[in-house]
Amino acid sequence: MSIDAKQVAGEPASVSAGFPVTVGWTHAAIAIYSALKLNTAVNLKMHIEMHSPLLIDLGHHAFSWSTPLEIFPVDAVHTGLETEPASSDGAPYFELPGNDLDGLLWEMGINSFGGARAYWLPPDERYKLTRWPNLTQHSHTMRQTQMIAVLGNTYASTSELAALAGVDESEAQRLINALSLMRILARSAAAPAAPVVTQTAAAKRQSLFGRLRKRLGR
Amino acid sequence: MAEHVILFTGPMGAGKTTAIRSLSEIEVVSTEANNSERHVVDKATTTVALDYGEILIDGQEKVRLYGIPGQKRFDFMWAILKERAKGMVLLVNSDAPDPIAEMLTFIDEFRELYDRGGVVVGISRADVVAGPTLANFSDALERTNPDLVIPVFTVDPRNRDQMQNVLLALIANIEMRAMFGLMKTTSSV
Amino acid sequence: MSPGLHTKPAVVKAAAGLLAEMKDVASSLTYAALLTDDGFDVARLPGQTDGARFAGMASSMQALGDAVTHELKIGSSEYIIIASGKGYVVQLRVPGQELVLSALFDNDATIGSALAIARSYAQKMADLIK
Numbered sequence: 055m056s057i058d059a060k061q062v063a064g065e066p067a068s069v070s071a072g073f074p075v076t077v078g079w080t081h082a083a084i085a086i087y088s089a090l091k092l093n094t095a096v097n098l099k100m101h102i103e104m105h106s107p108l109l110i111d112l113g114h115h116a117f118s119w120s121t122p123l124e125i126f127p128v129d130a131v132h133t134g135l136e137t138e139p140a141s142s143d144g145a146p147y148f149e150l151p152g153n154d155l156d157g158l159l160w161e162m163g164i165n166s167f168g169g170a171r172a173y174w175l176p177p178d179e180r181y182k183l184t185r186w187p188n189l190t191q192h193s194h195t196m197r198q199t200q201m202i203a204v205l206g207n208t209y210a211s212t213s214e215l216a217a218l219a220g221v222d223e224s225e226a227q228r229l230i231n232a233l234s235l236m237r238i239l240a241r242s243a244a245a246p247a248a249p250v251v252t253q254t255a256a257a258k259r260q261s262l263f264g265r266l267r268k269r270l271g272r
Numbered sequence: 273m274a275e276h277v278i279l280f281t282g283p284m285g286a287g288k289t290t291a292i293r294s295l296s297e298i299e300v301v302s303t304e305a306n307n308s309e310r311h312v313v314d315k316a317t318t319t320v321a322l323d324y325g326e327i328l329i330d331g332q333e334k335v336r337l338y339g340i341p342g343q344k345r346f347d348f349m350w351a352i353l354k355e356r357a358k359g360m361v362l363l364v365n366s367d368a369p370d371p372i373a374e375m376l377t378f379i380d381e382f383r384e385l386y387d388r389g390g391v392v393v394g395i396s397r398a399d400v401v402a403g404p405t406l407a408n409f410s411d412a413l414e415r416t417n418p419d420l421v422i423p424v425f426t427v428d429p430r431n432r433d434q435m436q437n438v439l440l441a442l443i444a445n446i447e448m449r450a451m452f453g454l455m456k457t458t459s460s461v
Numbered sequence: 462m463s464p465g466l467h468t469k470p471a472v473v474k475a476a477a478g479l480l481a482e483m484k485d486v487a488s489s490l491t492y493a494a495l496l497t498d499d500g501f502d503v504a505r506l507p508g509q510t511d512g513a514r515f516a517g518m519a520s521s522m523q524a525l526g527d528a529v530t531h532e533l534k535i536g537s538s539e540y541i542i543i544a545s546g547k548g549y550v551v552q553l554r555v556p557g558q559e560l561v562l563s564a565l566f567d568n569d570a571t572i573g574s575a576l577a578i579a580r581s582y583a584q585k586m587a588d589l590i591k
Contacts, residue, residue, distance in 0.1 A: 185410050186423035189441055190394075190434040199437075203444035206421045207452050249452060262276060262329075263443045269329045270436050301532065303524030305498035306559050308465025320500050321521035321528070345500055345517040 076132045079166040085135055086110070086162065087174055087235055095140035097147040103131035108158075109148050113140045116152035123153075124193065126161040156236055160192040163232025169224030171212070172231040180209040180245040181230055185238040196267050197221050201229050209245035217250045274333040277356045278439065280323070281382055282363035283374045284342035285313035287396045287429030289323045291363060292337045294432045295439060296325025309343075318342075321349060335439075347381075354382060358389035359442050363429065365396045366403035372412045379417065386420065387456040390446035394427035394438055466560055466590075467501040475589045476504035483582045489570035490578070491548065495586065496520055498559040519552060519563040540579070542572060551579040556587040 074081070082100060089096055095113025102108060105127065106120045121127065140147065163172075171177070183205040201219045204210055210218065216226040233239040280288040284307075293300050303321035307313070323339030338353050340346070360382050364375045375393060385391060395409055410424050423441055427434050449455055466472045476495040484490050484506055494505040494512050500520035502512035526538040540553035549572055552563040562583045566575040 183421055185414075186421065186425070186441075188406055188425050189423070190425045190427055190437050194437075196440065199441050199444050200448075203441070203448040206423070206445060207448045207454055261447055262335075263440065263447050265329050265333070266327070266335065266443060267440060269327065270440075272436065272440070301528050303521065303528050305500070305520060305524055308467070308497055308499050308501060308559070311464070318499055320498070320517075320524045322525075341500075341521070343500070343517075345513055346521060348514065348518055349521055 077129055078168075079128075079130065079132075079162045080168075082132055082135070083162050083166040083231070083235055084173060086159070087172075089137070090235075090237065097138050097140055099136040099138075100132060101134040101136075102127075103133055105130065110155065110158070111140070111147040111150075111152065112155070114146070114150055114152065115155045116148075116150060117155050117158050118148040118152045119158075123157050123161055126165065128165045154188075154191065156188060157191055159236045160187060160194075160232050163235035164228045167227075167231055169222075169228050171227055172234060175230070175234060175241070176243075178211075179241045179243050180211045180214070180248070181205060181233070182209045182240045182242070182245070183233065183238060184240050187233065187236060187238060196263075196272055197225065198229055200263065201226060202233075204248070205233070205239070208248045209240075209242055210248035214248040214250050218248065275336055276334070276443075277336045277338060277358060278442065279353055279357035279360045279382070279385065280337065280339040280363060281350075281360055281378050282342060283365070283368055283378070284309070284318055285315055285368070286342065286363035286365045287427075288339040288342065288363055289319055291361065291394075291427075291429035291435050292323045292325040292339050294430060294435045295327060295337055297328060298326045300325045320346065322353060350381065354385060357385055359446050360385040360389070360391045361394060361438060361442060362391060363394045363396055363427070364409075366398045367401040371395070372404055372409060375409060376412060376416055379413070379422075386422070389455065390442055390449055391420075391422050392438055392442040392445070393422055393424040394429070395424065396427055396429055398426040399428075465497050465499070465501050466558070467497050467503045472590055473503055476586065477506075477508065479582060479586050479589065480504055480506040483564070483578065487566070487570065487574075487578045489548075489566045489568075489575070490564060491567050492565040494519060494563050495555070496561050496563065498523065498554075498561065503560065515563070519561055523552065523554065523561050540576065542576070544572070549575050551575050553579060553583050555583045558587055558590065560586065562586065 089112055098110040100108040109118045186202060186206060197219055201215055204215055204218050212226050212230055213223055216223040280291055282288055289302060301324040303319055304317040305320045307315055307318040319339060319341045325337040327335040340350050340353055362378050364371050368374050395406060406424060406426055413422055425438060427438055480493045483493060494515055495503040496516035496519055497503060498520060500517040502516035505512035522541060526541045530536060530538045540551060543550040548565055548567045550563060550565050552561060554561050562579060564579050
């Protein structure tokens, strides 16, 4: 499925009549991915049942929402999406600096597509980080830390990543989706296979990461 | 006993002593003197030899946390302390006069720790001042060290949870680099 | 908040004068320095040497000495001695000041005499700038 960016970059400001009522974040992720790809300063307003509107200022890479990300509603019911071009006089969409958009993209990416490959990612590619996510600001698991460390050092496919970190493929895919939405992932169809070293139980015991993590109760 | 030495580096006032206090399970050994450069960094005391803290993993294994004095005039201590270290947490306060240049100076100075282990950069006081953004720091690192993918995080050195995340990210990165044979000398952490 | 003692001309002058006098009294003295607790050079003898690096080292050593006495719960550190085949380094804090005197004596001095001289001049320095 390909997404036509024009769907979300409506002009002038308009309620996107065609936006379906959806549960979860897949449509929202697609809309943001398309808007980010256009690389223009556009504002988005997402209407979500039981929550105040989620405001996104792509030009300033910021968002404003009364719901804190610590209680990110995974099953949010989206009832509408409005887009509007950023004001030409530079007037802020909401009080800046707002919140770093990466925090929202992280949660959105992890919690969309039901653990399947994001629609914008072609099959049979390998991935490598161009930049680490700001982990101190994103709620994350230690398995995600390990997967990120893999991607920081080698190209890996989703299945290689899953094997290297000892996680399910869907868990690896969720991370790939998030990092891709955050635009900090390089993709290559030509990169050689990652050297998958199967993590035996003995190897896991030998890992300082594993022992320290356990020691710190994390 | 297996020991793993992690070095905390960065300029005066970045929060190295505080970070080690957040992480250490023992009372931290500190060597502080009254700071006579309060026009440079306005804090009462400054580390002049080292800070030392520990996390005991079990009876046989420790993570040793050493902090350096940040000022260049103590660089003889840098040479002593980096000898045994396998990884570095580089802290930079974003309210320093030129925090990006400070970061690059310490990356150069301690480059061998990247080569034989790993490095994580922590930007402190990022929420306090309108200094450079995290992306500015990452851009500068990519421009000067295009081959390295060094993690850059915002940190509050007083926050134990954040500092544990930083330490674990560093160790995960060091172990992956060892596994993929990316270090100049290959040994585990 | 007061600037460091190394920035006060009167202190620097007093320190240089004191070290010169110390050398006159003790011919076995081959190097001496006064420095701030946080490692800034105030004065040194011979005066033409670059004291910055040694000042940093001496202050680190002083602080490590304090850390050791704290760790072992034996009060505060009074002096530090490093003995080598070619002489002794005697180092101690100027009483009541954020200043350290570090002095190198050759083997013509005994540890006892070196320590006595260093102590006496640390006290003199304290009297001069109080």
